[in-house]
Amino acid sequence: MRKLIITALLLLSPGILLAAGAGPHLEKADIDLHDQGSLQRGAKYFVNYCMGCHSLQYMRYNRLAKDLDIDEVTLRETLLFGEAKPGDLMENAMRPEDALAWFGVAVPDLTLVTRWRSPDWVYTYLKSFYVDPTRPYGVNNVVFPAVGMPHGLSDLQGIQEPVMGHDAAGAPVVTGVRLVKQGRLSPQEYDAMVRDITAFLTYAGEPIQLERQRLGLYVLLFLGFLFIIAYLMKKEFWKDVH
Numbered sequence: 001m002r003k004l005i006i007t008a009l010l011l012l013s014p015g016i017l018l019a020a021g022a023g024p025h026l027e028k029a030d031i032d033l034h035d036q037g038s039l040q041r042g043a044k045y046f047v048n049y050c051m052g053c054h055s056l057q058y059m060r061y062n063r064l065a066k067d068l069d070i071d072e073v074t075l076r077e078t079l080l081f082g083e084a085k086p087g088d089l090m091e092n093a094m095r096p097e098d099a100l101a102w103f104g105v106a107v108p109d110l111t112l113v114t115r116w117r118s119p120d121w122v123y124t125y126l127k128s129f130y131v132d133p134t135r136p137y138g139v140n141n142v143v144f145p146a147v148g149m150p151h152g153l154s155d156l157q158g159i160q161e162p163v164m165g166h167d168a169a170g171a172p173v174v175t176g177v178r179l180v181k182q183g184r185l186s187p188q189e190y191d192a193m194v195r196d197i198t199a200f201l202t203y204a205g206e207p208i209q210l211e212r213q214r215l216g217l218y219v220l221l222f223l224g225f226l227f228i229i230a231y232l233m234k235k236e237f238w239k240d241v242h
């Protein structure tokens with residue numbers, strides 16, 4: 001019995017730990033992986049605004065083009081820059097030692113970021129930069145305190161100030177942000193943009209997911225069909241017994 005209780009507690013502990021470590025509130029990313037337009041836009045934004053620093057080292061351009069239904073001409077015009085060829089991995093030219101000198105940290109590869117964080121976390125992160133003159137790049141982030149990344153989308157989003165609150169012990173903490181000067185996009189347009197980027201990164205973390213769902217549907221349809229045949233056969237076989 002004791003063993004049973006311990007096993008049950010062990011199984012439950014990740015949930016308990018997660019509940020206990022409730023950090024800042026995460027907004028729902030509300031992405032739709034079946035919306036190809038959203039994924040295509042996300043890929044374009046990523047290549048233009050993020051790939052200067054971040055790579056997607058497990059993703060090839062031509063795989064992405066095939067999955068997201070992007071033809072070769074569009075691929076070359078909108079996603080391939082410099083020397084990059086369709087068969088290449090989506091790596092960038094930044095040397096790790098330069099990254100360390102510029103940002104004080106290694107720039108993480110983002111192929112799996114929505115899996116080690118979550119799509120909601122990435123979405124909230126991209127919306128949570130605020131002005132902080134004490135930081136090297138003048139910005140900080142609510143969900144990633146003392147972040148080493150400059151806010152690359154600030155001219156689109158605008159300038160945000162921190163909203164202060166108190167933690168459980170009564171110490172002041174940043175609990176949210178407030179837009180004080182709008183950038184080139186309206187808040188709705190900015191939300192849509194970071195939703196597209198989050199959707200694209202979620203796809204990149206598990207490209208097979210879309211295919212699996214499609215296959216799953218066929219399997220279910222097949223099983224449904226089999227059920228009907230089996231049922232009719234059963235009726236036929238037992239007809240004379242009853």
Ligand code: HEC
Nearest residue numbers: 049050052053103105107108113122146147148149150152
């Ligand atoms: C100028 C370089 C630069 C650009 C451009 C940039 N980033 Fe970053 N990013 C960084 C650095 C450096 C870090 C690591 C921060 C740290 O560890 O303190 C980071 C961290 C992150 C993280 C957190 C990863 C983790 O540790 O879980 C995410 C998510 C992210 N970036 C997404 C993006 C997206 C999306 C874009 C494009 C809109 C982008 N970044 C553009 C430099 C950059």
